[in-house]
Structure formats: C-alpha cells, structure tokens
Amino acid sequence: METAINQTFNTKVNNLLGVNKEDAKISKTYLFVSFVILLIGGFLGLAQGLNRAGLLELPSWLNYYQILTMHGVFMLLAFTTFFTFGYLYAGLSHELGGLLPKVRKIVWTAFAAKIIGAVLVVIPILMNEASVMYTFYPPLKAHPMFYIGLVFFAVGMWLCNIGGFIQVANWRKNNKGKHVPIFSYFATGINILMFFALIPVAIEVLTLIPWSIGWTKTVNVMVSRTLFWAFGHTLVNIWYLTATSAWYVIAPKLIGGKRWSDTLTRVVIIALVIMNITGGFHHQIIDPGISLPVKMMHVFMSLAIGFPSLMTAFAMFAVFEKTARKQGGKGLIGWYKKMPWGDVRFLALFISMASFIPAGAGGIAQTTNQLDTVVHNTMWIVGHFHLTLGVTVALAFFGISYWLVPYISGRVLTPKINKLGVIQTWIWTIGMIFMSGSMHTVGLFGSPRRTSYTTYGDHATALSWDPYMMALAIGGTLLIIGVILQVYAVINMMFFAPKGETEFPIADVEENASPTPYWTERWGIWIIVMLIVVAMAYVIPLSEFILNGPPGSPGFKTW
C-alpha cells in the first residue's frame, strides 16, 4: 500500500516540478561523468590521430599503446555506460512515477563501484603495466589491478541492471495486466542483454586474475577470446539498442508525429535480445580452431541480427514520411523539406540513423569470410566502428543530451545552444566522414590498426598511406572541436542555462493502432529462449577449445 501512495505522490510531484529532484541528481551525475570522460577520451583520440599522421611524437612516459588502451576503454566502456544509465534512469523515473528509494540506493552504489573500477583500471595503464587494449584478452597480460578494476566496473553495471529490474517489477505489481510503458520496455531489454552479456566476460576476467598474479601458469586463449567477444559484441549492440530507443520513442515526438506500431517495436526489442549474444562469433571469423561449418552457421546467426535492424530503418522512414505528409509535405522525396532540420535534437538523431546505412553495409561485408580476410585488423575496422559507435551511437547520445540535460537540470534549451548544437552536429559529421572515410580506404590498402606511426624503413607501400593519415588527422582535429563544443553545451545546459521546464519527449502510439498482445511482456520466456540459443551457439566451439585445447599460454608483456 505504501508504495502505491508513494507512487501517486511521486506522480503529482512529477507533474508539478516536471522531474523528481533526487532522481534527477542521479542522472545528472551519470551524465556529467560521461561527458567528462568523452572530453578526455577525445583528446586521447586526437593524440592517436596526430601520431599516426606522423605529426606528433608521443613522450616515452605516455606511449601510443597506453593512449590507445585508455581511449578504447573510455569511449567504448565508460562514456557509453555512464550515459546509458543516466538516460535510462531518467526515463524510468519519468515513466514509472519516480524511482523507489531502494533503487536509488542501488544506483548510487553502482556509481561508486564503477568509479572505483575505473580508477583501478586507469592506474596500471598510466604505470605502463596494462597496455592490453580495451579487448584485454590473453596472451597479453596486464597488472592484476587492471582486471580487478574491471570486476568492480562490471559489478557496477550489474547493479544498475538489477535496479532497473526491481523498478519495473514493482510497477508491474502496482499496474497488473498493463503493458510496461515503451521507454521502460526498452530499458528492460537493454538491462537483460547487459546482465547476461556480462556473465561470460566475468568468467573470463576471473580466470585472468589468478593468471596475472601468477597463481596459474597458463590460460586458454581461445576460450578467453570467445568469452570476451560474447560480451564485447553484445555491448556494442547494447549501445546501439540505446540509440534505437531514441529513434523509436523520442524522434517521432520531436517532429510532432506518432510512434510506429507498438507491437512491432516490442518484437524488434525481443528479437535483438534473443539473437544478439551469439553474434560475438563474427569477431572471430579469422580465429583458428573453429571449423568451417560452424563459422558458416554463425554467418547466418549474425545476419539474422540484420533483420530487426532493417525493420528499424523501415519503421523510422515510414514514421518520418507519414508525419511530414500530414504536415503538408509533397512529392516522392519532397516531404523531407518538412523535417525540422534546424532542431539539433532531431538533426543529430537523424544523422545518427542515416549513418547506420553505410555502417551496417560495412558490417555485412565484414561478416563474409573472404571479404573479412582483406580488412581484418586493418584501419578499415577502426573506420567501421567509428561509424557505428562514433556516429550512430555517439550522435544519438549527443542529440538526446539537448533535451535530457535541460530536463534533469530544470532548465531549457536556448536558441543559442540549439544553434551551437546544430553546428556541433555538422562538425562532428564532417569530421567523421574525413576520419572514418580515410580509415576505411587506407585499411583496404593494408594499413594495420593498433600500430603507432612507422614508415617500415621508408617502405613505398607504407609511405603511400601517409596522405590518408593526413586526412585522418584533419578529421580528428574537427572532431576534437566537436567534442569541446558538445561538452561546453552540456555544461551550459546543466548549470547555466535559464531555468524552466523541459519535457521528456515520449511519443504516443497511433490512434487506431491494434492492441499489443500480452506475450510481449513475458520476459521470462524470452530469456530462456535466449539462453537456449546461446547454449546452442557456444557449445560446439567451447567444447572443442577445452577438450582439444593446446597446453595454454603464459602471459606476455610485449610493450
């Protein structure tokens, strides 16, 4: 009963003040940390870009591989995690009538765990004891503190997932038979996927800690790699799913339209949750020890993820066109003029979506064995994930920040900051076109990734890469301007913009939509289907790696 009263009280507070103060503090802290990390990570990225163009020689106390490890960990793990939970918890609080006090405690504990974890990870990197890249699989061996920090960080992520589950379960108990509201539904999918994706990497790290301390002499490299990618791949897709939530739920509202089919949206989420983890194998197409039929099977499993992704693209363009035509847009493509291109909240989301077309195409190419042998471990790959993460995900997050930060800060987005945001978005886009474009191209010519500047004794081929590396550096410079503008905008909206009320823009379903079937709420079943799919996919390679395993590898410190 108490919670029910609490609930209505919270809803009232919500309606009055727009946002629950204590919940806003959580999101504010998470977002603030997230953008500080982006700022540092951006400068690290710039240092790499300038180094690879031969413009910047790095000092011996902070070498290329330290920077690379930190850039990867910061951007792929920290910036994204902090942003995602700041965003998800703001939405959960908004949609479900405020966070439960218990959940708040969990999320703060999670925050502490993540910060402790991040510090423990960064110290050994700075000591030059952990240049193992963000993928950290053996035989490269880091200082034990690095792995222990990862465990803390993972526990922090788990706690955030659990807080989300508790919040949603409580709402369902108080709202029997109702569908979980769409934003919280997305959050649930994201939490489930992350919760399960963390299990394999936790197992991996727990085997690496005794190995790194010296208690065990060797470690099974293939098992470690496989466990890592079950997580690493899924993590990227979790950030993608977070971006997708904004496309489905937020973007229609920003253009004054309605959401696309509620049922199909939920089906897309379920499909992405069930099929995602097994996609990890497409990062191991070139790995030894996996037989051809199994690799073949995994090509299909990876491409299967493409299906819900394509549905997303279709859905979004359908929504845009419908809305624009309602507002008087005409012609086969003339309707696009009706879109609010001057609104950064929409523009950033749109470019984020559009960039997924070339990014997805590149991904499909890489899933193909023969094509992947050409680009594997070249700069092409780096170009690819700066499209998927650096544009699709990062721009979606940036776009979200322009209403989310004012919303949680009780402030408004001023026309000036909006304009700055539009400029920022274009700078970022152009910067990424330069950087990612040149990375893709030079990768095709064989330039390796994860390699500090070298001319290979003035070898002609290596010298021929230089012009592209110059373009990369130009892109990187534009991007750092973008990062600075973005962080400036966030700080301004958080602390200095005029006070006022900002809406959490969740779009409604169409009026004549058919009701959503209740089986979409039965996550218990979908989780078990997911587990069976994962078991089926992993049992062959893992059994082979373990039963036919080589003696195992000692640790190497190659730097």
Added chain:
Amino acid sequence: MTQLLVGLFMIIFLALPPVAKIMESVMIIHMHMQMPMLIIAGFLIAKFFQERYPGFFEKWNRNGLPGIMLFIIIVSFWTLPRTMDEALNEAGMEIFKFISLPLLAGIPLRDSWKRLGKIGRNVVIILFTILFFVMGWLYVDAPVQLCNNYLVIDQIILGWGFLTTAICFVIYLGYILFVDPSKYE
C-alpha cells in the same frame, strides 16, 4: 495458409542436398538444429490440418495424450545414435526423418499442447528435462564411439548440448515455480 507455406518452405530448404549435408556433417547441428527445425515446420503446418480436419483431431486426440505420446516416441527414437547413423547411410531412413519429424512429431505437438493443460505440459517438460540429462550424461561419458559417422569429440559436444539445454529447462521450471504471474498480470 502462410504458416503452411512457411512450414513447407522450411522442409524443402532443409532437404536441399547442400543444406542437409552441411547440417548433418556436425553431429550436434544434425540433432539439435536440423531435427528441431523439422519439428517446428510441422508445428507450423499443423494449423492447416487442424482447420481442415477438426473432426479427426477431436476424435483421436481429445485430451492430448495420444498426440503427445506419439511426439515423445518419435523424438525419443531420433535421439538414438543408431537412428542418426542410419539416416546418414540409407536414403529410406533419411526420407523417413524428413517425414516423421514434421508430420508425426510437429503436428501432434501443436494439437496436443493446448489440450494438455498446465500440469500435463509441465509433466512433459520435466520428462524431457530428465531425458536430456540422461542423454547428455550418456554422450559425454561414453568411452566409445556410438555412431559410425561421428567422432567421439562430436559425441561429447552433443552431450554438452543436451546438458545445457536441460539446464535451460530447469531454469524455466524454476521460473514457473517461483514467479507468480498473478502478481503481475
């Protein structure tokens, strides 16, 4: 009608020689992917027959028991090492596999599932959980090659496939035991 077409298409696709060959080249894919997909195909086709011949199902499968018995017999038959071997060696047996799994397992499964009721369904799942644990233990622990066509390592992998699937069933049973849907729905 679409379900019928999808089901038929699945059977034809799975029966294409290159597809069948690649799936059957790995023991666990043969048993844990090709065979379940054939059952799913039958499951989809079932709707057509149910609508066409409601009287037949009503008469022979009123409480779902005959259907589920048939399902259990057919599926158990195909979990034997010997039958898999034979399907690879003899065309007749292979054809029987492609017919029996959709028609004699998939269709009765769909028709029976609704009629069985909650307890009946859970009994079936518990039965299969036990069967999968036993088969898993057999395949993982057998010191000799059980199939002429597959290596011992393939066998062990299949065993682990059985065990992990059985664990998933246990999780499911725990879920329905401990989570009370009336609290939420």
